[in-house]
Amino acid sequence: MRIVEIREKTLPISSPIRNAYIDFSKMTLSLVAVITDVIRDGKPVVGYGFNSNGRYGQGMLMRERFIPRIMEADPASLVDDTGANLDPHRIWNCMFTNEKPGGHGERSVAMGTMDMAIWDAVAKIAEKPLYQLLAERYGDGQAKREIFVYAAGGYYYPGKGLDKLQDEMRSYIDRGYSVVKMKIGGDSLAEDQRRIEGVLSVLQDGQRLCVDANGRFDMDTAIAYAKALGQYDLFWYEEAGDPLDYELQSILRSYYPNPMATGENLFSMQDARNLIRYGGMRADRDWLQFDCALSYGLVEYLRTLDMLREHGWSPARCIPHGGHQMSLNIAAGLGLGGNESYPDLFQPFGGFPDGVEVKDSRIVMPELAGIGFEGKANLISVMRELSA
Known part of the structure; x- marks a missing residue:
């Protein structure tokens, strides 16, 4: 062949x-x-x-x-x-x-x-579904088809006030998500706190909020946010500083005892290893967001998972960035902790196959051959135009 x-x-x-x-x-x-x-x-x-x-x-x-x-x-x-x-x-x-x-x-x-x-x-x-093939080749043979997912959104948008941000987060909750994420760092700390408190006010018991600074902060700003965010029971505080500033990440742990997340902008096993060696990440609470689609693919991701195990990390601490079905398959086949989801953004490339429902921030992977793109009508139609 x-x-x-x-x-x-x-x-x-x-x-x-x-x-x-x-x-x-x-x-x-x-x-x-x-x-x-x-x-x-x-x-x-x-x-x-x-x-x-x-x-x-x-x-x-x-x-x-x-x-x-x-x-x-x-x-x-x-x-x-x-x-x-x-x-x-x-x-x-x-x-x-x-x-x-x-x-x-x-x-x-x-x-x-x-x-x-x-x-x-x-x-x-x-x-075979890719997740089953991965479980057989690199896992224990048993794919875990139920996957944790969270809803990513909360971007800054022209004319988008607090009311619209709250409505957006309510819409995710209404669609079955219990963990949602919003952006911070694009405004003042005081304004971001107002936005965070506004979102927290619409969440119910058992529902959690992540915040994401997209690497914006210098050391002093990252620490100031860490001190302010400590009063909230956040699911995580994500990518405070430049992704390669391992010293900043390491120091930040002294000011923020709650879970942190980073890694989506590290594009090789070697850079991921440096984060684990020098970034002060804590295997009992922090989250790793390496995205195979940005970091040489699954072949390299397998090397990264091997490295994590050597350093005492479980694959379950990985929740990849990107919101795509490839990472969903890796999560199901190799036991990752879950996957990001974009319910409304970056269509038709984000989201799940048609008919997949979110319940308590979990989905069940359908039995579709390959990654499962054929199960998402608006996506596979675009893909088939390329291969026709």
């Missing part, structure tokens, strides 16, 4: 929303289709992938380096020992040929997007 063609396309996911650092008015993503020569129901098996929000499309890197390397390789070098399926690890090694270590910011996104499409194809060829 072999890969016949790899196609990519840049698509807009623009929105007037902003967080503490960027606005999304010109945001794009890359969509990839990996077309194989395996025929099912009279059609080629196609794997699809896309990168998470917050990083732009990476079409040029794919076209100039990664797609040509795969297509120029001996097809026999890209399949597993049976010859009946693709081997994501061998394909990853092919993509990384002639690449120096380090410099993970954009290259990791391009490879992560393509890696997603490859795993989708692998699971479809195996005629």
